[in-house]
Amino acid sequence: MKELGNLLITLFYKLVSLIIIILPDQIRFKVGVLLGKLLRKTVKSYNEIADNNMRLVLKDELSPAEIERLLEENFTHMGLVIVEFIMVRKLNKNNFRNYIDLTIEGEDFLKDAYSRGQGVIIYTAHLGNWEWLGAILAFLGYPLTAIAQRQHNKSFDHSINKTRRDKGVKMIFTREMSQRDCYLALQNNECLFLLGEQYPLSNGWPVRFFGQDTYAFSGVVRFAQKTGASIVPTFLIREGWRKHRLVCLQPYRVDKDTDRTEQKRILQELTAKVEMMIRNHPAQWLWIHERWR
Numbered sequence: 001m002k003e004l005g006n007l008l009i010t011l012f013y014k015l016v017s018l019i020i021i022i023l024p025d026q027i028r029f030k031v032g033v034l035l036g037k038l039l040r041k042t043v044k045s046y047n048e049i050a051d052n053n054m055r056l057v058l059k060d061e062l063s064p065a066e067i068e069r070l071l072e073e074n075f076t077h078m079g080l081v082i083v084e085f086i087m088v089r090k091l092n093k094n095n096f097r098n099y100i101d102l103t104i105e106g107e108d109f110l111k112d113a114y115s116r117g118q119g120v121i122i123y124t125a126h127l128g129n130w131e132w133l134g135a136i137l138a139f140l141g142y143p144l145t146a147i148a149q150r151q152h153n154k155s156f157d158h159s160i161n162k163t164r165r166d167k168g169v170k171m172i173f174t175r176e177m178s179q180r181d182c183y184l185a186l187q188n189n190e191c192l193f194l195l196g197e198q199y200p201l202s203n204g205w206p207v208r209f210f211g212q213d214t215y216a217f218s219g220v221v222r223f224a225q226k227t228g229a230s231i232v233p234t235f236l237i238r239e240g241w242r243k244h245r246l247v248c249l250q251p252y253r254v255d256k257d258t259d260r261t262e263q264k265r266i267l268q269e270l271t272a273k274v275e276m277m278i279r280n281h282p283a284q285w286l287w288i289h290e291r292w293r
Contacts, residue, residue, distance in 0.1 A: 010153065010155035010156045010159060013156060013159065014159065016086075017086045017089070020083055020086050020087070021086065021087065021089065021090060025242075028083050028087070029080070029083075029241045031079075031083055032076075032079040032080035032081075032082065032083035032084070033076055033079055033080070034079065035078075035079035035082055035083065036075040036076035036077065036078055036079025036080065037075065037076070037079070038079075039075050039078060039079060040071070040072065040075040046075075046288045047071070049287070049288050049289070049290055050071060050074060050075075050287035050288050051067070051071060053287045053288075053289075053291060053292070054067050054070060054071065054287060055067060056210075056212065056292060057210035057211060057212060057292075058070075058210075058282075070282060070283055071287075073283035074282075074283045074284075074285070074287055076283075077238065077283050077284050078286070078288075080238070080241070081129050081131065084129055084131070084132055084242070085129075085131045085132075085160075085163075087099065088131065088132060088135050088163060088167060089163060089166070091135060091139070091167065092139070092167075093138075093139040093140075093141075093168075096135070096136065096139050099242060100132070100136070100242055100243075100244060101240070101242060101243040101244070102136070102244055102245075102246060103239075103244075103245045103246070104245075104246045104248075105245060105246065105247045105248065106247060106248035106249060106250075107246070107248055108248075109232055109248045109249065109250055109251055110142070110232050110234065110248045112251075113229075113230035113232050113251045114142060114189070114191070116228075116230065117189050118186065118187075118189065118227055118228035118229050118230070119185065119186030119187065119188070119189050119190055119191070119192065119227055119228075119229035120142070120186075120190075120191045120192070120229055120230055120231075120232055120251075121186070121191075121192045121194055121220055121223060121224055121229050121230070121231045121232065122137065122144075122191050122192065122193045122194065122232060122234045123194055123196045123220060123231050123232065123233045123234065123270055123273075123274075124193065124194070124195055124196065124233070124234050124235055125195060125196060125197040125235065125274045125277070125278065125285065126195060126197065126198075126285060126286035126289070127197075127235055127237070127274075127277055127278060127281065127284055127285045127286075128235055128236045128237040128238050128244065128281065128284050129236050129238060129244060130195065130236065131164075132236055132244065133193075133234065133235070133236035133246070134146050134164065134167075134169045134193050135164075135167040135168070135169065136236065136246065137191060137193070137234075138167055138168035138169055139167070139168070142191045143168075143188075143189070143190040143191065144168065144169050144170065144190065144191045144193055145169075145170040145171070145172055145182075145185040145190050145191070145192055145193065146164065146169050146170070146171055146172070146192075146193035146194075147172050147173075147174060147182070147192070147193065147194050147195070148161075148164075148171055148172070148173060148174070148195075149173065149174050149175070150173050150174075150175065150176075169193070170185075170190075172185070174201055175201070179219070179222075179223075182219070182223050183223065183226060183227055186223060186227040186229045187227060192223065192229070194217070194219075194220055196216060196217060196220060196270060196271075196274060197209075197216075197271075197274045197278075197289075197291070198217075198289060198291070199214065199215065199289070199290065199291055199292075199293055200215055200216065200217040200218075203217060203218050203219050203222075204216060204217060204218060205218040205264055205267055206264075207267060207268050207271045208268065208271070209271050209274075209275055209291070209292075210275055212292050214291065214292050214293070216267055216270075216271050218263075218267060220267065220270065221254050221258075221263045221266050221267050222263075224252070224253070224254040225254040225255070225256060225258060225263070230251040230252065230253055231251060231252040231253075231254070231266075231270065232248055232249070232251045232252075233248070233249040233250075233270065233273045233274070233277075234246070234247065234248045234249070235247045235277050237277075237281055237284065238281075238284055247277075249273060252266055252269070252270065254266060
């Protein structure tokens with residue numbers, strides 16, 4: 001029965017995807033806004049987690065009414081991300097600029113890091129449109145391997161990961177990967193795409209994030225130290241409907257002789273960079289993760 005339910009969900013997703021792809025552009029935008037409103041009204045667990053997270057870390061900065069407005073904006077953004085992810089099927093390296101009004105800030109940081117030939121760790125977050133970020137980097141000529149979690153729905157998981165692979169993004173899955181997979185990608189001078197703001201399944205070191213004690217995945221600094229790869233904080237920020245800004249920040253290096261104390265300081269700095277970007281664009285972060293445990 002569960003398998004049938006998962007199959008129906010996948011078929012519904014594919015049907016909705018086909019409809020969205022053929023719709024006029026402004027109608028797609030309205031569909032995205034509507035999807036966000038539906039998520040806000042119907043998925044109680046998402047609402048509770050997002051509301052709890054915002055009140056935990058923003059209660060001294062925003063009033064209850066302001067948090068409520070932020071929640072509305074946040075769910076609207078999620079709806080637009082869903083529609084844009086569906087639209088990525090139409091994109092390729094030759095036509096993507098016809099669909100995305102893209103500005104790039106700090107690409108020299110990424111170019112210089114990549115030119116060293118030791119791989120690059122793209123340190124990012126569920127901020128802006130992280131799905132388009134991976135595809136755009138691949139379209140710009142940066143070979144990309146992304147670390148991701150499997151979806152519980154196997155049919156849906158297959159569908160979305162096929163879309164990612166079709167855009168040139170290779171996948172490594174958290175519960176199936178070995179560290180060797182990550183090292184090999186970097187040793188082949190690929191970009192390893194890592195969503196660093198999630199609560200780690202393992203190998204976490206303590207950090208402060210939005211004034212709260214939590215943990216962050218330590219593998220990012222260990223991968224960099226072992227391979228010589230640079231860590232480049234990179235984000236794709238929404239500035240309008242299909243209008244985005246690709247932001248690359250100054251890279252971090254972890255030398256072979258860097259001790260554990262310095263490694264932890266670098267991880268805390270990376271966490272602070274993510275927090276800075278989220279504070280600049282709070283409606284664009286995925287607040288529905290149980291980040292603080």
